[in-house]
Amino acid sequence: MAKYPAELADAFRKVVEGEVRFDTYSKILYSTDASVWQIEPIGAVIPKHAGDVVETVKLAARHRVPVLPRGGATSLSGQTVGEAIHIDFAKYMNQILEINEEEHWVRVQPGVVQDQLSRYLKPYGFQFGPATSSASRATLGGMIGNNSAGSHSILWGKTMDHVLELKVVLADGSEAWFRPVENGMLESLSKGDGLEARLYRDSLALGAK
Numbered sequence: 625m626a627k628y629p630a631e632l633a634d635a636f637r638k639v640v641e642g643e644v645r646f647d648t649y650s651k652i653l654y655s656t657d658a659s660v661w662q663i664e665p666i667g668a669v670i671p672k673h674a675g676d677v678v679e680t681v682k683l684a685a686r687h688r689v690p691v692l693p694r695g696g697a698t699s700l701s702g703q704t705v706g707e708a709i710h711i712d713f714a715k716y717m718n719q720i721l722e723i724n725e726e727e728h729w730v731r732v733q734p735g736v737v738q739d740q741l742s743r744y745l746k747p748y749g750f751q752f753g754p755a756t757s758s759a760s761r762a763t764l765g766g767m768i769g770n771n772s773a774g775s776h777s778i779l780w781g782k783t784m785d786h787v788l789e790l791k792v793v794l795a796d797g798s799e800a801w802f803r804p805v806e807n808g809m810l811e812s813l814s815k816g817d818g819l820e821a822r823l824y825r826d827s828l829a830l831g832a833k
């Protein structure tokens with residue numbers, strides 16, 4: 625018996641505006657990254673916007689199917705290889721959305737490539753510190769996933785030193801903003817039944833140990 629229902633691809637097509645690929649050719653393409661590993665995925669979703677990501681994760685959670693986000697797939701240890709629904713952020717979700725010159729920050733979609741960001745920032749006299757050797761392919765989403773570093777990191781820090789806040793989709797498809805939390809706010813954030821509140825509760829419990 626097949627492990628996942630045959631109608632899974634159509635279920636994703638009903639809720640996603642982007643591409644849904646379950647054909648053999650695509651599965652072979654998504655079965656590798658820059659590592660030596662090769663595992664056939666269940667399929668791939670190429671979201672056009674955050675709403676597609678939410679719907680993909682919600683549907684996957686309902687069917688208890690794993691998901692695997694993917695940027696440039698330049699990871700060397702098989703991070704983007706696995707039997708899962710791959711969510712490919714590089715093709716469409718690659719826009720630089722906003723820059724604040726005064727406060728020195730930029731808001732980007734996860735599929736923005738590091739060199740693309742560097743070219744955009746150059747006229748402003750800014751750059752994103754951690755210069756990976758794979759900057760022509762590495763995406764900001766993947767850099768955050770790996771906490772990537774580079775030749776200048778000893779001076780300018782790793783990726784985690786430059787992330788101010790993140791809008792994320794949690795495992796149940798709910799959305800959350802993660803940003804520094806001020807003293808006293810953790811208590812109120814940890815109240816409630818949602819997954820986000822549970823994460824804050826678990827963080828508090830870990831901190832207490």
Ligand SMILES: Cc1cc2nc3c(=O)[nH]c(=O)nc-3n(C[C@H](O)[C@H](O)[C@H](O)COP(=O)(O)OP(=O)(O)OC[C@H]3O[C@@H](n4cnc5c(N)ncnc54)[C@H](O)[C@@H]3O)c2cc1C
Binds near residue numbers: 692695699703756764
């Ligand atoms: C030739 C070469 C040189 C390299 N040099 C360096 C280097 O100098 N420094 C360095 O740190 N690394 C280096 N790497 C490793 C790799 O290129 C970097 O870690 C890179 O930043 C990964 O980016 P990516 O977009 O390819 O991420 P991916 O490989 O696509 O993903 C990396 C991780 O992030 C997760 N992820 C991706 N997008 C998202 C998202 N939107 N939401 C949630 N999770 C997400 C993935 O699931 C995976 O776990 C190198 C690799 C190669 C092949």
